Amino acid sequence: MASDLYIIVIGCGRLGSYLANQLSSAGNAVVVVDWNERAFSNLSPEFSGFRIEGDAVESAVLRQAKLDKADLVLATTRKDNVNLMVAQVAKVVFSVPRVLARVFNPKREEIYRRLGVETICPTTVAAEVFLRATAPPSAGVSAGVSPAEALR
Amino acid sequence: MREAALLRQRYRAILAYTGLVVALCAALMLTPLMALLVWPEESYLAWHFGIPASLMGGLGIAAWRLLRPRDHVALTTQEGGVIVLLSWLTVCLWSAWPFFFGHGLGLTQALFEAVSGWTTTGLSVVDVTETSHAILLWRSIMQLAGGAGLAIIMLSAITGPTGPALSSAEGREQLVPNVRQSARLVLTIYTGYTLVGVVALLLAGMSWFDAVNHAFCAVSTGGFSTRPDSIGHWDSTVVEAVTLPLMVLGNLSFMTAWLLMHRRFRAAARNGEVRLFVLLVPLCIALLFLLTCRGLYPSLGKGLRVAIFETVTALTTTGYSTVGYGNWNAFGWIVLIVLMVIGGGTCATAGGIKQYRVYLLWKSIVWEVRRALAPRGAVLLCPAQEGDREVFVSEQRLRQIGTFVFLYLLTLTIGTAVMTAYGYGLKESAFEYASTIGTVGLSVGVTSADTPPAVLWVQIIGMLLGRLEFFVILASAAKIVRDGSRMVARVPPIR
Amino acid sequence: MTVLIVGGGRPLYFLCRTFLAKGHNVIVINDDAEECTQLARRLKVTVICGDGSDPATLEEAGAAGADAVLAVTSRDQDNLAICQLSVLQYEVPRTLALVNDPDNEDVFRQLGVGAFAPTRLFASLIEQRTAADAITNLLPVADGKVNVTEVKLSGDSPAAGRALRDLELPANALIAVILRNGDAVVPHGDTVLRTGDRLVLLTLPENHGPALRAITGETD
Numbered sequence: 001m002a003s004d005l006y007i008i009v010i011g012c013g014r015l016g017s018y019l020a021n022q023l024s025s026a027g028n029a030v031v032v033v034d035w036n037e038r039a040f041s042n043l044s045p046e047f048s049g050f051r052i053e054g055d056a057v058e059s060a061v062l063r064q065a066k067l068d069k070a071d072l073v074l075a076t077t078r079k080d081n082v083n084l085m086v087a088q089v090a091k092v093v094f095s096v097p098r099v100l101a102r103v104f105n106p107k108r109e110e111i112y113r114r115l116g117v118e119t120i121c122p123t124t125v126a127a128e129v130f131l132r133a134t135a136p137p138s139a140g141v142s143a144g145v146s147p148a149e150a151l152r
Numbered sequence: 153m154r155e156a157a158l159l160r161q162r163y164r165a166i167l168a169y170t171g172l173v174v175a176l177c178a179a180l181m182l183t184p185l186m187a188l189l190v191w192p193e194e195s196y197l198a199w200h201f202g203i204p205a206s207l208m209g210g211l212g213i214a215a216w217r218l219l220r221p222r223d224h225v226a227l228t229t230q231e232g233g234v235i236v237l238l239s240w241l242t243v244c245l246w247s248a249w250p251f252f253f254g255h256g257l258g259l260t261q262a263l264f265e266a267v268s269g270w271t272t273t274g275l276s277v278v279d280v281t282e283t284s285h286a287i288l289l290w291r292s293i294m295q296l297a298g299g300a301g302l303a304i305i306m307l308s309a310i311t312g313p314t315g316p317a318l319s320s321a322e323g324r325e326q327l328v329p330n331v332r333q334s335a336r337l338v339l340t341i342y343t344g345y346t347l348v349g350v351v352a353l354l355l356a357g358m359s360w361f362d363a364v365n366h367a368f369c370a371v372s373t374g375g376f377s378t379r380p381d382s383i384g385h386w387d388s389t390v391v392e393a394v395t396l397p398l399m400v401l402g403n404l405s406f407m408t409a410w411l412l413m414h415r416r417f418r419a420a421a422r423n424g425e426v427r428l429f430v431l432l433v434p435l436c437i438a439l440l441f442l443l444t445c446r447g448l449y450p451s452l453g454k455g456l457r458v459a460i461f462e463t464v465t466a467l468t469t470t471g472y473s474t475v476g477y478g479n480w481n482a483f484g485w486i487v488l489i490v491l492m493v494i495g496g497g498t499c500a501t502a503g504g505i506k507q508y509r510v511y512l513l514w515k516s517i518v519w520e521v522r523r524a525l526a527p528r529g530a531v532l533l534c535p536a537q538e539g540d541r542e543v544f545v546s547e548q549r550l551r552q553i554g555t556f557v558f559l560y561l562l563t564l565t566i567g568t569a570v571m572t573a574y575g576y577g578l579k580e581s582a583f584e585y586a587s588t589i590g591t592v593g594l595s596v597g598v599t600s601a602d603t604p605p606a607v608l609w610v611q612i613i614g615m616l617l618g619r620l621e622f623f624v625i626l627a628s629a630a631k632i633v634r635d636g637s638r639m640v641a642r643v644p645p646i647r
Numbered sequence: 648m649t650v651l652i653v654g655g656g657r658p659l660y661f662l663c664r665t666f667l668a669k670g671h672n673v674i675v676i677n678d679d680a681e682e683c684t685q686l687a688r689r690l691k692v693t694v695i696c697g698d699g700s701d702p703a704t705l706e707e708a709g710a711a712g713a714d715a716v717l718a719v720t721s722r723d724q725d726n727l728a729i730c731q732l733s734v735l736q737y738e739v740p741r742t743l744a745l746v747n748d749p750d751n752e753d754v755f756r757q758l759g760v761g762a763f764a765p766t767r768l769f770a771s772l773i774e775q776r777t778a779a780d781a782i783t784n785l786l787p788v789a790d791g792k793v794n795v796t797e798v799k800l801s802g803d804s805p806a807a808g809r810a811l812r813d814l815e816l817p818a819n820a821l822i823a824v825i826l827r828n829g830d831a832v833v834p835h836g837d838t839v840l841r842t843g844d845r846l847v848l849l850t851l852p853e854n855h856g857p858a859l860r861a862i863t864g865e866t867d
Contacts, residue, residue: 004333025224025314029329046226046315048331057724059750064541081700085724088758107702108728111735 003027008070010034010056010086011077015102017042019074024049031065056086067094075101080108087117159639164219166234169227169313171215173239173306174246178209180297180305181247184290190361194284200254201286208246225313232303232317233628239302240620244270247294251278255287260605260612267612269294271619272503274375274471274593275584275611277601281380285361291376292368298619299372299402300342307335321624325498327410338406341413345371349398356394357386366472370398373502375471375593383461384474392461395472403429403468403496405508422537424511425497429467432494436463436487444484449475466491469503471593477583478596485579492590493564503591503618505560509553512536516550559622563589563614570610571598585611589618649674651710653699653729654719654745655682662719663690676708700728702736715741723751730760794855796848798862800840806862807844812836820858821849 005028009020012034021044024030030049034040037053054061056077067073073090075083080103087101100118103109109121182205188195227235244266251262261277268275272295280288297305303319316331326334349367358366362378369376379385383395401409411420420426441459449455461474466488477485495504519534526532534545564585571581576598584598588611599611617625649672652662659675663686666673673692676699677683683696697704699720710716716733718726726744733739746752746762749770755762800807806814811822811834825832826845832838840846850858 006329024330027314027330027332029333031329044226044315045228045317048314048316048326048334049329050326057722057751058748059754060748079724081722081724081728085727088727089754092757093754105701108700108732111702111732115731115735 005029005071006066006069007031007072007074008033008065008067010073010075010083012036012039012042012051013076013078014042016074016076017044019076020049021047033061033065057082059089062086062089062094067096070094070096071098072096073099075099077102078104080105084108084112084117084119087119088115091117156639159635161221162225162231163635163639165221165225165227166231166238168216168219168221169306169318170235170238170242171212171219172309173212173235173302174242175209175212175216176305176309177239177243177297177302178205178212178246180293181205181208181290183293184250184286187284187286187289191285194286197250197254197284197286200250201290204246204249208242227313227315227317229317229320230627230631232319232321233624234631235318236302236321236620236624237628237632240270240616243302244616247290250287250290255283258605260608261601264608264612265291266294267615268593269374269376270298271591271615272299272369272372272374272469273588273591273615273619274369275588275595275599275615276376277599277603277608279380279601280378288365288376288378289361292365292374295372295374295376296346296368299374300339304335304338304342307332308339321628323498323621323624325405325407327407337410341406341409342371345398345401349394352394352398353391356390357388358391366395367398370395370470370472371402373399373402373468373470373496375465377472382474383472387474389457392457392474396461396464399464399468399470399472402470403502405497408497424515424537425507428507428511428514429497432491433463433467436467436491440484440487444481444487448479462488463491466592466594467494467496469496469590469592471587473594476596477594482579485583488594489583489586492586492592492594493560495590503589505557508538509556512545512550512553513557515545556622560589563617563622567610567614571607574604574607576607585614588614591615591618648672648714649709649712650715650717651676651705651708651713651733651739652717652719653677653725654717654721655679656721658719658745660686660690662717663692667691674708674713676704700725700732702732705729705732705737710737710739713737713739715739715743717743717745719745721747723747726762727755727758727760731758734760792851794848794850794852796850796855796859798846798848798859800842800844800846800862802842803864804842804862805864806840807842809840810836811838811840814840815861817854817857817861819851820854823847823849 003026007023007028007030009016009030009032012020012032016032016034017039020030020032024047030047031052032040032043032049033052033054033056035053035055040051052061052065054064056062067090070090073086073096075086077083083101083103087099090096090099098118100120103112103119103121104123106121106124109119109124112119181201185198185201188198244263247266247270248259248262251257251265252259255278257265257277264277267273269291274295301319301322301324303322303324307319314332316326319326319331319335324338327337328334346367349371350363353363353367354360365376365378366383368374377383383391405425408420408423408426437459440463441456445455445459446452449458458475465472469492477488493504494510495506496502498506498508515534515536519532523532535542536545567585567588568578568581571585572578576584580596580598583596586592587594598607650666651674652659653676655677659677663673663675667690674695675686675692676695676697677686678696678698680696683694686692687694695704695708697707699705699718710733713733716730716739718729720726723746726746730742730744733742742761744755744760744762746755746764747766749764749767752762752764752767816822822834824847825834825838825840826847827841827843846862848858848862
């Protein structure tokens, strides 16, 4: 992927921090938002972006993160509803070109996909990986797919 | 993997990165040779730049190639500090070569001049009237590069680490959410200042050579001059008027400059450092003018010019001067000493305790009083303006600042004492050493070709401690000692 | 009308009571088992224990048959999800979300969900201090550009006993409705105002003071 985008990662848990570390090392300008200051300790020493402590549901916090200037927003909190709200706000109010939201509940994911929200459902992705891994071996199917590859 | 082997692996990476930085600085060492094109009579110096540059560069490149980590290695801030310490020491040592072999200085003196260059101090043991142009240019280039910082130089290179370990160890803040982009921006702004400075000084009446050197040393708040009387040589209001804004720009934190460039004037105005500066400068100018300079100089205009220039040069820790201080009264001396101790803006090219720390300590007085007046269960936080946003200052931060200030003043006292032990007067020693650890460069004559080597050594240590802000040196040195002992340990640990 | 309310705490309880009193059928979704038991005991409402923003729970609660859905949880993002799911999946005709962050009122509107911010209302009520009991500021509408105020006419109000056209109301002030003895009357120029009338006054902020003065002789 290009390496000079302005990326905002909402949520600094395991997924958020992993993404932030990778993207920052690749040379992108990364801003991480989390309401809990302790979550930032998940970031590696390589991370050279900015950290914002605040609730992403608040407009003021999103404005502080300069969402209007973002090229990409990744919503990775543990709460589907927060991710969905931030994703929609980013797309509709701040006109961010590309927005991705993690949604755990497959049923919700399906409904929101119809609204045009780009979602990633770890449940279905993991399920597919498991199934592929346990499928009877056939030509061209590799048994191990890393989650990063599956998520791309 | 066992600890010794793990440490060896980490130190291979550390030495590799140190080699990279050192190699880049070696390339810089070849740039003064441009002066030989204009003054071919100085060609004998080509060897004295070429040899150390090649040797230092060769070692650096060798270290990088041989020890470079195969997989990507994430440097911690502590490791960044070790790289900073090792590269600064290496670079300063090799930079002394042209002075030792090419100019005939003693070993201590050559090292002193090199350190004074890289730390942007500006104290000199060299007689500039008898110095070749290439050497003078090398001094200015050292200050320009030292002001930017080795971390910035390395980060702007194409290869190397991608994390913030080095720049945060060297004390550089980030303008944008990516450390490489930020480094490039800082370098761009810095280059911009320099180019504007050269042109402006040319227009003010300096020769090409003088303009280039003085622009380099003003913007880096270094203070080396090509003239023995420094800026006073020209005795020109125009020259002073051009130099002043250059010094202020160099002193301004790059973050503040960034805000101003983006027209966020209100955010910049709320910045604690800016406020301190805006408060302190007019106050000191007024005091100096009324109580010191008024009667000393032939005209009131000159007295005012002196008050303005000397205040700014001391606070920004540049070190250019327009007059000598021998005929100043004690009040004038104390004002200058205080300004030098306060120092410049954080994360800029300046030295001293730094305005941000002084601003926070000042606020902590207010907070203590407020705490005494507040109801018992009240939760009190300590807000301050840093960069472009409000932060809450933790007790730990205040404690660190307090410790830093103590260390600073302790070093100042020791250095002054050493100087007085060698026979210099008390106020001269205090002034000179404040100028040393603040990396200012104003001199009252203690630093000269005749200074005893022991005093020069005390000053060398002072300049390094001041530029690298004490803790990087102390912590990194301690880390090296501890890791070193673990790497060579042959006795198995007690079970 | 069947009203589905998702939320908890006192606001939920009294909302249910209000709707029940008006004769509506109320379904409640709440995620705390203890609270659900209490609600079921006190009110004649259908209580579902679960996450109201989960499509499965909404389906089980009968959102498909609801005429209105009210999302009054303490989290804006959940309220948004509840209303959106109700509309997208079950085509509920009327939805309303409570928002705590007043900035989100506008944001929700841009996303197509009706929202109400009580925090903004409270703030404006406090700001517009009322000197007399006769004046109640109802709400600022249209982002605070229009004030809706209820004014009760007492005996010594200069407006009592006068026709509407004779009042010296400033421009851009309008008496929209007069509440007299429990009836709402839309006035015209000849309507004579009487003591005890409650007037609903529409003003712009700049002429709010003069309009009030013209009617009651007091400023707030």
